Amino acid sequence: MVFERINATGLHLKGLDLIRNFLMMELKPDEQERIFNDYWAKIEEKFSDEKGSEKIIQKFISVYLRIYKGANVKDDEIEIYKSFKDLRKDTFDDDSEKILKDMIKFARIYKIIIDKNALWQYDNENPKEKRILREKINLIDDLQFGTAYPFVMRLIDD
Secondary structure, three states: HHOEOOOOOOOOOOHHHHHHHHHHHHHHHHHHHHHHHHHHHHHHOOOOOOOHHHHHHHHHHHHHHHHHHHOOOOOOOOHHHHHHHHHHHHHOOOHHHHHHHHHHHHHHHHHHHOOOOOOOOOOOHHHHHHHHHOOOOOOOOHHHHHHHHHHHHHHHHH
C-alpha cells in the first residue's frame, strides 16, 4: 500500500505516522475524522505536555505492544509497526476503534507511571491506597526499571 510508505507529499512515513495512517486508511473519511478525534488525538494530547512527546508516544506504543506480545517486540520503528499490525489483526479483530479504545486506557496508565504529577481517577478511590500506589509506581520509575512497565500497567488496569 502506498500510504503505508509515503504521505501525500511523497515523503517516507516513519513510526507514529505509519501506525496512525494504518489505523485510518481503511475507514471512510467521516469515520477517519471521528476515530482520529475520539481516540488518536486524545492519546497525543495525553503526552503533549511532555518534552519530546512524539518519542514518548512511540515509547508508549512499544510498551503497549509488550503488554500483549511480551519481550518479542524490538525497539525498531518497522518492527513496532509490524507488531502493531499483527496485534490489531490477531487481538482486536482488525478493528481500529477497538485497539484505540484499549490504547487510550493504557495511555492513561502509562502517563501515571512516567509523570509523577499525573492524577488518576478510578471508582471507589481510597486516598491512602492511592498514596501507597503512587509511592510504589514512583519507586519503579525511580529504579528506571522500564521493562516492568507492561506488567505494572496490567496490574493497574486490573
